[in-house]
Amino acid sequence: MYIKREKLFAWYEKKLGHVDARIPYGALLDSCFALAHRVHGVLHRGNLQTSVYSFIGAALVMGLIGFTYGDGPLFGQRAFMPVDWISIIVTAGLMIAAFGTVRFHQKRLLALVVIGMVGLIVSLIFIKFSAPDLALTQLSVEVVTVVLILLALYYLPATTPHEPFKNKVKYDTAFAVLGGLGVFVLTLAVLTREYTTIGDYFLANSLTGGGGTNVVNVILVDFRGFDTLGEIVVLGIAGIGIFAMLQGLKLYAPPCNEEGIVWSRDAHPHIMQSLLRLMMPIMLLVAVYIFLRGHNLPGGGFIAGLIAAIGLIVQYLANGIEWTTKRLNFDKHYLIAYGVLIAALTGLVSMLLGYPFLTSAFTHVDWPIVGEFEVASAIAFDLGVFLVVVGSTVMILVQLGKLSLGSHKLTDKTLQAKEEK
Amino acid sequence: MEILIALIIATLAGAGIFLTLKARTYPIVLGLTLLAYAVNLFLFSMGRLQVNMPPVLREGVSAYTDPLPQALVLTAIVISFGMTAFVVVLALRARHELGNDHVDGVEIMHKAGENQ
Numbered sequence: 293m294y295i296k297r298e299k300l301f302a303w304y305e306k307k308l309g310h311v312d313a314r315i316p317y318g319a320l321l322d323s324c325f326a327l328a329h330r331v332h333g334v335l336h337r338g339n340l341q342t343s344v345y346s347f348i349g350a351a352l353v354m355g356l357i358g359f360t361y362g363d364g365p366l367f368g369q370r371a372f373m374p375v376d377w378i379s380i381i382v383t384a385g386l387m388i389a390a391f392g393t394v395r396f397h398q399k400r401l402l403a404l405v406v407i408g409m410v411g412l413i414v415s416l417i418f419i420k421f422s423a424p425d426l427a428l429t430q431l432s433v434e435v436v437t438v439v440l441i442l443l444a445l446y447y448l449p450a451t452t453p454h455e456p457f458k459n460k461v462k463y464d465t466a467f468a469v470l471g472g473l474g475v476f477v478l479t480l481a482v483l484t485r486e487y488t489t490i491g492d493y494f495l496a497n498s499l500t501g502g503g504g505t506n507v508v509n510v511i512l513v514d515f516r517g518f519d520t521l522g523e524i525v526v527l528g529i530a531g532i533g534i535f536a537m538l539q540g541l542k543l544y545a546p547p548c549n550e551e552g553i554v555w556s557r558d559a560h561p562h563i564m565q566s567l568l569r570l571m572m573p574i575m576l577l578v579a580v581y582i583f584l585r586g587h588n589l590p591g592g593g594f595i596a597g598l599i600a601a602i603g604l605i606v607q608y609l610a611n612g613i614e615w616t617t618k619r620l621n622f623d624k625h626y627l628i629a630y631g632v633l634i635a636a637l638t639g640l641v642s643m644l645l646g647y648p649f650l651t652s653a654f655t656h657v658d659w660p661i662v663g664e665f666e667v668a669s670a671i672a673f674d675l676g677v678f679l680v681v682v683g684s685t686v687m688i689l690v691q692l693g694k695l696s697l698g699s700h701k702l703t704d705k706t707l708q709a710k711e712e713k
Numbered sequence: 714m715e716i717l718i719a720l721i722i723a724t725l726a727g728a729g730i731f732l733t734l735k736a737r738t739y740p741i742v743l744g745l746t747l748l749a750y751a752v753n754l755f756l757f758s759m760g761r762l763q764v765n766m767p768p769v770l771r772e773g774v775s776a777y778t779d780p781l782p783q784a785l786v787l788t789a790i791v792i793s794f795g796m797t798a799f800v801v802v803l804a805l806r807a808r809h810e811l812g813n814d815h816v817d818g819v820e821i822m823h824k825a826g827e828n829q
Contacts, residue, residue, distance in 0.1 A: 386721055387720070397739075417754065421763060425787055430790055530799050533799060
């Protein structure tokens with residue numbers, strides 16, 4: 293081969309010299325790009341509504357295929373629970389509130405009040421069906437969400453204009469009704485069937501393995517701690533993302549409401565101020581109580597974090613951003629960072645001791661006065677959860693509230709400019 | 714009772730879908746919130762409905778509801794709050810950058826007004 297190399301080289305030059313892998317590779321790549329462009333052009337037209345229509349349409353079609361496929365009956369044999377009058381009334385109330393949100397969505401403030409009703413009824417449903425932890429979480433999230441949307445509503449138009457397309461409401465209604473119907477059949481199809489659960493494992497091992505009697509909390513901080521770690525990281529990222537988005541944002545704040553009445557520039561109401569300042573230690577005490585009992589009774593890091601966050605946020609609401617920032621002068625980023633750090637370190641410590649990541653241990657300590665008290669390493673993890681929830685919730689709302697400082701100045705300037713003209 | 718809960722989830726999902734199809738950011742925030750309620754309730758009901766059986770271990774009680782869907786939904790509630798907050802702030806930022814609250818950043822109302 294080596295001796296014949298010169299001949300071979302010559303042959304190669306003559307016969308295969310023009311073959312270049314780059315050319316077919318480039319052509320293949322180009323056609324891939326062209327195809328991607330074509331698909332992109334069909335699916336993504338810079339119009340969100342078209343995309344949402346195609347998403348929901350695809351879900352409906354797939355649901356229809358799912359329902360008609362197979363020979364078995366659509367509904368199972370599981371017996372229904374008896375219905376009582378209160379449940380019927382609550383269901384009716386929730387449906388009225390949901391329809392009310394749709395009906396009044398153009399009057400934005402009213403829609404917010406009505407959707408708050410939906411959230412409260414959902415937490416009642418959680419209580420009814422044996423989920424006290426969920427009810428507490430839903431209730432406190434509801435408070436925070438309403439404050440959040442209320443703050444944002446200040447910068448958004450007070451009403452939604454009518455849409456210019458004639459038949460859009462009809463199409464939307466058709467999609468909504470079909471979607472609702474599909475969800476109804478799907479839920480009923482599941483609820484009428486018997487099922488097997490791995491929940492019994494958690495119930496059996498919660499006290500012996502995790503050292504707590506509130507199984508939901510033990511699952512969160514112990515059995516599925518890795519999940520929870522991921523979730524607090526997501527919450528922290530959302531908080532920091534919001535912080536980044538709000539940087540340098542100066543929005544025009546309307547000087548009057550939609551009826552032309554100028555906002556009151558009064559200082560914050562005194563009764564609310566003095567009462568809420570008194571309330572703050574009590575609120576934080578409740579948060580600590582809910583946090584400490586979380587391992588054995590409904591409560592835990594998530595709920596306690598939300599309660600503590602509400603306790604801090606109402607101070608901002610009652611006393612104003614400037615007053616409260618002077619007294620609560622620390623960066624909320626640190627809370628998020630320390631929270632994630634503490635939660636992750638709890639996991640790493642168990643690794644150092646030769647156990648898998650996030651293995652928890654617990655022991656009983658006899659404290660003077662307090663009596664027997666259980667100390668679980670999971671409580672450190674829950675503390676991390678608590679800090680992240682407090683940090684991101686307070687940071688989101690305070691950053692949103694701070695917008696008004698810059699915006700008021702902006703509005704005042706615009707008003708002055710108008711008057712000068 | 715199962716029919717009632719299915720009715721509730723269906724209403725929430727339907728109302729959520731209707732509002733998500735609107736062209737302004739605020740109804741979409743409301744729609745996503747309603748859809749989140751629907752999804753959370755749906756996931757929760759996967760443990761089937763049980764009355765007076767909270768999964769908190771007590772002496773002499775052996776029947777409890779399934780704790781696993783509850784633990785999953787608890788974090789889902791908090792995460793959906795984070796998501797709502799993110800969408801709300803995105804809407805504010807979009808209003809700042811684009812000068813309107815239309816989801817595509819283009820006021821179609823003006824065009825329609827010109828045509829009339």
